[in-house]
Amino acid sequence: MVSEQTCTLAAIDIGTNSIHMVIVEIDKTLPAFTIISREKDTVRLGERDPKTGNLTKEAIARSLASLRRCKDLAISLNAEHIIAAATSATREAPNGLEFIWQVQEELGITINLISGYEEARRIYLGVLSGMDFQEKPHVIIDIGGGSTEIILADLQETRFLSSTKVGAVRLTNEFITTDPVDEAELTYLRAYIRGMLERPIDQLKRKLKPGEIPQIVGTSGTIETLVTIHAMETLGELPSPLQGYKMSRKDLKDMVKKFIYLTYEERINISGMSEKRAEIIVAGAVILLEAMTMLELETITICERALREGMIVDWMLTNGLIENRLSFQKEVCQRSVYKIARKYQVDLDYGQRVAKFAVRLFDRLYGILHHWGKRERDLLWSAAILHNCGIYISHSSHHKHSYYLIRNAEFLGFTEMEIETIANIARYHRKSTPKRKHEAYGKLPDNYRKQIKQLSAILRIGVALDRRQIGAIEDIDCKYDQEYKKLHLHLIPSNSKDNCALELWNLDYKKVVFEELYGVKIVATVRI
Numbered sequence: 001m002v003s004e005q006t007c008t009l010a011a012i013d014i015g016t017n018s019i020h021m022v023i024v025e026i027d028k029t030l031p032a033f034t035i036i037s038r039e040k041d042t043v044r045l046g047e048r049d050p051k052t053g054n055l056t057k058e059a060i061a062r063s064l065a066s067l068r069r070c071k072d073l074a075i076s077l078n079a080e081h082i083i084a085a086a087t088s089a090t091r092e093a094p095n096g097l098e099f100i101w102q103v104q105e106e107l108g109i110t111i112n113l114i115s116g117y118e119e120a121r122r123i124y125l126g127v128l129s130g131m132d133f134q135e136k137p138h139v140i141i142d143i144g145g146g147s148t149e150i151i152l153a154d155l156q157e158t159r160f161l162s163s164t165k166v167g168a169v170r171l172t173n174e175f176i177t178t179d180p181v182d183e184a185e186l187t188y189l190r191a192y193i194r195g196m197l198e199r200p201i202d203q204l205k206r207k208l209k210p211g212e213i214p215q216i217v218g219t220s221g222t223i224e225t226l227v228t229i230h231a232m233e234t235l236g237e238l239p240s241p242l243q244g245y246k247m248s249r250k251d252l253k254d255m256v257k258k259f260i261y262l263t264y265e266e267r268i269n270i271s272g273m274s275e276k277r278a279e280i281i282v283a284g285a286v287i288l289l290e291a292m293t294m295l296e297l298e299t300i301t302i303c304e305r306a307l308r309e310g311m312i313v314d315w316m317l318t319n320g321l322i323e324n325r326l327s328f329q330k331e332v333c334q335r336s337v338y339k340i341a342r343k344y345q346v347d348l349d350y351g352q353r354v355a356k357f358a359v360r361l362f363d364r365l366y367g368i369l370h371h372w373g374k375r376e377r378d379l380l381w382s383a384a385i386l387h388n389c390g391i392y393i394s395h396s397s398h399h400k401h402s403y404y405l406i407r408n409a410e411f412l413g414f415t416e417m418e419i420e421t422i423a424n425i426a427r428y429h430r431k432s433t434p435k436r437k438h439e440a441y442g443k444l445p446d447n448y449r450k451q452i453k454q455l456s457a458i459l460r461i462g463v464a465l466d467r468r469q470i471g472a473i474e475d476i477d478c479k480y481d482q483e484y485k486k487l488h489l490h491l492i493p494s495n496s497k498d499n500c501a502l503e504l505w506n507l508d509y510k511k512v513v514f515e516e517l518y519g520v521k522i523v524a525t526v527r528i
Contacts, residue, residue: 010074012084013308016046016145041066042276046089054095088146112415116163120149126310137214145169162200168284219306222284228272333413344392355384358462383425403427428456457514464510
């Protein structure tokens with residue numbers, strides 16, 4: 001029997017190099033979580049066809065087998081929820097979404113594809129859940145297979161997030177062909193890394209306050225391996241836990257010098273080095289060394305928590321289990337939407353009125369004409385706030401520009417599919433309705449298309465109710481007549497002398513899509 005005070009959650013991180021799973025028991029009363037099991041499998045999902053860029057059949061097969069084992073273990077430990085996130089390799093592959101749908105169909109695991117910035121945010125949440133920042137700024141660096149995330153953060157917020165396409169697997173495949181690596185390849189590798197990291201590190205430094213010297217925290221398999229090797233050589237044993245272990249930049253530099261003269265077979269024999277990690281450790285170690293050098297930081301501290309633990313914290317935030325120390329992060333989605341709105345000079349007063357009407361209609365019709373939940377409500381609200389952002393580019397076809405701007409914005413707190421959904425809802429607030437022939441909409445699964453159709457139809461009503469963009473209508477009330485399939489909208493004007501004729505006319509024009517989709521007739525009256 002599952003306790004109402006606890007629940008068991010499995011979080012799966014599908015990376016370029018490995019699939020990691022952590023299973024935790026969450027104590028809802030604290031709130032906190034205890035790790036009860038970990039699983040790791042090096043699947044090299046980032047192995048891609050050189051001609052098409054697609055994930056190879058072999059890599060997908062390895063990943064499916066690994067995910068099946070993860071699911072079996074999670075079920076055996078009575079996990080009530082399984083959450084999964086995919087990062088760099090899946091994001092970049094043309095067939096990445098096909099892989100996600102295949103996992104959903106064959107294993108019943110829903111994978112959330114997240115952007116590099118969202119990955120960085122969740123890494124921060126994971127680190128913050130396991131370390132005391134003591135009111136000091138921290139630089140967090142996570143070296144993955146396909147990308148490196150560098151974050152500047154304090155206890156309250158992330159000041160700077162970055163995700164750069166320099167990863168241990170990626171750079172090994174692209175730049176290292178010799179064994180041991182020859183001097184020319186090493187020189188080019190270092191120059192490439194510095195070139196790629198220069199901009200994000202410069203931006204990070206500008207976010208530091210005068211006199212601040214941040215501490216640096218390292219996460220991920222590459223850094224854990226480097227620290228493990230250092231501990232074995234220095235202490236003769238592996239500390240347990242590894243959390244909090246420190247390594248100097250000088251010692252890291254010495255390790256890199258050692259690695260570059262060793263063959264793969266010789267690297268395997270180093271205590272603390274696995275066979276798979278030995279293949280990519282040179283590139284990974286050089287990334288870390290160059291980053292620490294450019295940041296001018298001398299000592300790195302290991303944190304054993306990262307993305308997957310951050311996924312758990314994010315899930316707890318989303319489900320209302322955290323109200324205190326991380327409460328600021330709970331509002332990350334809303335703040336992100338407002339930030340993007342300001343960037344594209346959205347009229348926020350207007351956007352908020354449209355959002356109020358759309359959400360009000362959503363709430364009143366829940367369980368009657370739709371059964372979407374809180375998350376879909378959030379997506380509708382976000383699309384309503386941003387639906388007109390395309391005017392930043394041009395008024396002509398601005399709904400299409402809105403799609404583009406939203407789809408390519410740096411959202412936090414949303415998955416890639418949620419961002420795609422927001423962009424599509426906003427895109428269909430006017431003009432054409434969603435059609436399969438539209439490329440972005442047509443490639444989505446049935447459930448997402450249904451969601452976009454129904455929510456964009458609601459948004460059209462919200463837009464119609466503020467046609468003059470002056471707040472002529474203060475509020476709305478609605479009542480559904482089941483017998484006659486009629487939705488009565490009672491409009492409450494801001495000025496009792498205003499008959500809201502233009503809003504009524506526009507509603508009469510815009511309501512057709514809603515009526516056809518939901519099979520109802522809208523009858524609107526102004527309540528004077």
